[in-house]
Structures are given as structure tokens and as C-alpha cells.
Amino acid sequence: MRATAFCIALFACVLCLTTFTGCARRDVLVIGMDATYPPFEFKDPQGKVSGISVAIGDEIGKTLGKTVEYRNMGFDGLIPALQSGQIDLIISSLTASPERRKSIDFSDPYVKTGLSILVAKDSSVKSSEDLRAPGRKLAVRLATTGEQWCRTELPNAQKISLDTDAACVLEVVNGTVDAWVYDQVSVMNYHAQHPSRTRALLAPLREESWAVGVKQGREDLKTKVNETIARMKKEGVFAKLADQYLAKERDLMKAQGLPFVFE
Incomplete structure (x- = not known):
């Protein structure tokens, strides 16, 4: 009887812990990137991931009301990590190519x-x-x-x-x-x-075009990402990011008659 009661109590504790962990994880948005691509994703002098992609991720976190966790990994490991559920999104200067669309979904583009x-x-x-x-x-x-x-x-x-x-x-x-x-x-x-x-x-x-990578079947998350990208365009956030990170490149492209990446 005591052993049975102990097992039941132990199971209840594990269930509570699992539930708590699940809730905690639901409050965190995990974004994968390869932080070797300035000015879009890179490590600052303090070793913290930074750049345009992080600014986009932070805005998506605001839309969802979630804390954002960034995971820096090799570029060729990003799609497998998304498919396996290790990360929720990819924001890593990722081209929305037909080949990649066979294995993952994409948001609306934010860079051309x-x-x-x-x-x-x-x-x-x-x-x-x-x-x-x-x-x-x-x-x-x-x-x-x-x-x-x-x-x-x-x-x-x-x-x-x-x-x-x-x-x-x-x-x-x-x-x-x-x-x-x-x-x-x-x-x-x-x-x-x-x-x-x-x-x-x-x-x-x-x-x-570059877009945010989303696991197939996560239409709810993709909708929120698209809402965020549309809001950032409307509010001029991408223009401000261009001023901060890409002013020289913008001027050079326009001087050569080439459309800028955020246009």
C-alpha cells in the first residue's frame, strides 16, 4: 500500500513538473540562426547575438507576448533543428527557395x-x-x-x-x-x-527573397510572423534598421540603379 501510494505521488510530481516545464517552454520562442553573417546576424563584442535578424525576432516575440531565446548553430543544421522541434523559427538570412519549401514553410518575405x-x-x-x-x-x-x-x-x-x-x-x-x-x-x-x-x-x-522559416503545419505561428513583418514595414522599422546597419550598402545599390533589399 505504501509503495503504491509512493508511486502515485511520484507520478503526480513528475506530471506537475512536466506541466510546469511545458508551460515555461510555451512562454519562450526559440529562434535559430547562424550568427556569422553581419549585419543580419552576428555576435557583438560581448558575445551576444545581434543584428537585423535579432531585431526581427524581438518584434515577433512582442507580437506573441513571449520571451525570445536565440540559438546559434551551423547553417546546415537549422532546417533539421526546425523539423525536429529544437527551435520554433529560423531567422538567418534564409532564402525561401523551392527546394527548401519541400521541407519547411516560410513567412512573407522581408528581404529581396x-x-x-x-x-x-x-x-x-x-x-x-x-x-x-x-x-x-x-x-x-x-x-x-x-x-x-x-x-x-x-x-x-x-x-x-x-x-x-x-x-x-x-x-x-x-x-x-x-x-x-x-x-x-x-x-x-x-x-x-x-x-x-x-x-x-x-x-x-x-x-x-529571404523569409522566416516555420515548421510545416504551424499556420498559427506563421500568421503571427506575417503580422509582425507587415507591421514593421508599415511603421518604418525596416527603414530604421537600414539606417543603422545598411546605410552604405543602400547608397551603393541605389547609385548602381539596383533596388535596395528592403524595397
Whole structure:
């Protein structure tokens, strides 16, 4: 009898603890990102994740009335983490590509950009067509749409697969590859860091949109994310974020007659 009573009490305690934990978790929105992509997601000098993506996540947290927890992880691990329930959303400069839509859902877009080319200074590459010449060597970052484009459009080019932006940039800077295909903002930033060793070809190879990644079936959450993005546009929040983080890039794109990412 005592053993039975003890088991019942123990079960009740576990149930209460589980219920409490579940409630606590329901009050927290867990957002995954790869914080190696300034100014959208990066670590500040104190080691805290920061940037435009964090500002978006904080606004979504306000809409939901939840505390936001950010989990920094490798880019290629974000979608599996979302699918398995380890995170609730992905906000990590994630292109809403047809291939990714097979495994996850996306919010309305908040950035419109395009794939462009970071070229070694002494490379003969002047346009995307030059990438099709025999013997071209390209750096590609794993699990990105730039890699997918290169493998589809440039099947005969030699490709060096790398898992960080820094490694791809280094290959271009050292002249060991002709080019790296990546998004416009990154290409502008990395060219600015290495103006004497690189060139930026910003005309888009393909237009893309970035959106918040949502687990399939979470229509309720996706609706709230879309409400937040619409509110941020209406209230001019993205314009303020551009002033804070992307003023130089905005001016450069407009000077070249290219639409800015938040337009």
C-alpha cells in the first residue's frame, strides 16, 4: 500500500513538473540562426547575438507576448533543428527557395536580394557568362543557394566546397579561385574589406527573397510572423534598421540603379 501510494505521488510530481516545464517552454520562442553573417546576424563584442535578424525576432516575440531565446548553430543544421522541434523559427538570412519549401514553410518575405559574384582582382571574369568558360574554379559555401546555383548552372566548373564565408572569401582574395557566388549584401561587404584584391559584380544572377522559416503545419505561428513583418514595414522599422546597419550598402545599390533589399 505504501509503495503504491509512493508511486502515485511520484507520478503526480513528475506530471506537475512536466506541466510546469511545458508551460515555461510555451512562454519562450526559440529562434535559430547562424550568427556569422553581419549585419543580419552576428555576435557583438560581448558575445551576444545581434543584428537585423535579432531585431526581427524581438518584434515577433512582442507580437506573441513571449520571451525570445536565440540559438546559434551551423547553417546546415537549422532546417533539421526546425523539423525536429529544437527551435520554433529560423531567422538567418534564409532564402525561401523551392527546394527548401519541400521541407519547411516560410513567412512573407522581408528581404529581396539576388545572387551576385565576388571575383578575384586579376580574374578575367567580367560577367556571369565568363563563369562558363572552361577551367573556371569557384568557391561555394555548403548548403547555400549560391552553391545550388553553381551546381545547376555551372556543372563543368571546378568547385571548392567550404563551410564558412571567411573560407570562401580567402580563396578569392588569394586568387586560388576565380569567383564566389553569394548574395549582394555579402559580396559588397567582403569587397569593401578587400578592395585591392577583389571585384564585386552586383548585377543579380537570380533574384531571391529571404523569409522566416516555420515548421510545416504551424499556420498559427506563421500568421503571427506575417503580422509582425507587415507591421514593421508599415511603421518604418525596416527603414530604421537600414539606417543603422545598411546605410552604405543602400547608397551603393541605389547609385548602381539596383533596388535596395528592403524595397
